[in-house]
Amino acid sequence: MGGKLIVFEGVEGCGKTSQMQLCQEWLQSLGVPVVLTREPGGTELGLDLRRLLLEKADNKPIAEVTELLLYAADRAQHVEQELKPNLAQGKYILCDRYIESTIAYQGFGRLLNMSLIDQLNYIATGGLQSDLTIWLDVDVEVGLARKRGSEAALDRIEQETIAFHQRVQQGYAQLAAAYPERIIPIDGSLSALEVHQIIQGILRDRLSWE
Numbered sequence: 424m425g426g427k428l429i430v431f432e433g434v435e436g437c438g439k440t441s442q443m444q445l446c447q448e449w450l451q452s453l454g455v456p457v458v459l460t461r462e463p464g465g466t467e468l469g470l471d472l473r474r475l476l477l478e479k480a481d482n483k484p485i486a487e488v489t490e491l492l493l494y495a496a497d498r499a500q501h502v503e504q505e506l507k508p509n510l511a512q513g514k515y516i517l518c519d520r521y522i523e524s525t526i527a528y529q530g531f532g533r534l535l536n537m538s539l540i541d542q543l544n545y546i547a548t549g550g551l552q553s554d555l556t557i558w559l560d561v562d563v564e565v566g567l568a569r570k571r572g573s574e575a576a577l578d579r580i581e582q583e584t585i586a587f588h589q590r591v592q593q594g595y596a597q598l599a600a601a602y603p604e605r606i607i608p609i610d611g612s613l614s615a616l617e618v619h620q621i622i623q624g625i626l627r628d629r630l631s632w633e
Contacts, residue, residue, distance in 0.1 A: 426515065428553045433560065462519065477578040479579045596608075
């Protein structure tokens, strides 16, 4: 059995964490070896980078290109240390965010040069793409309301303007339209169980672990 990289994407509060956990439990019940990981923060180095990227520090702003490079550094380490070895072992990797996040957040959200982003993504990944990307599509304001309703404090990205998050959402929509064979949109406003059942159907149709 060959390994597969399944990525979960979406704006803040779209439900990625819950769906990844449900998917992990389901795949494990079928005897599929599963690894859960995330970007940023999927390695020890990545945890330090995640803290730098997401902690809010008003007196120490991160320049936009610096932010892009830090995400690329996290991804390069993640690909070499976690993704490639686990794929080589035939494992199914469920990854919270990957290259589409950088395109959506830094390309559309920050309005950075898309050619630069594409180059950095390629350098960081060596061309490794997801076998399947699940885009949990929810209204930006609904997702942010979910975040504000939780006990956790909002991180630096979550505190960005509505306009920023709307541009990110537009980025995901354009990516899904451009790569329909790989990026699958799911209505994230449905119940967690309904979304999970849709994901099960997609994985059964698109991937094989037999």
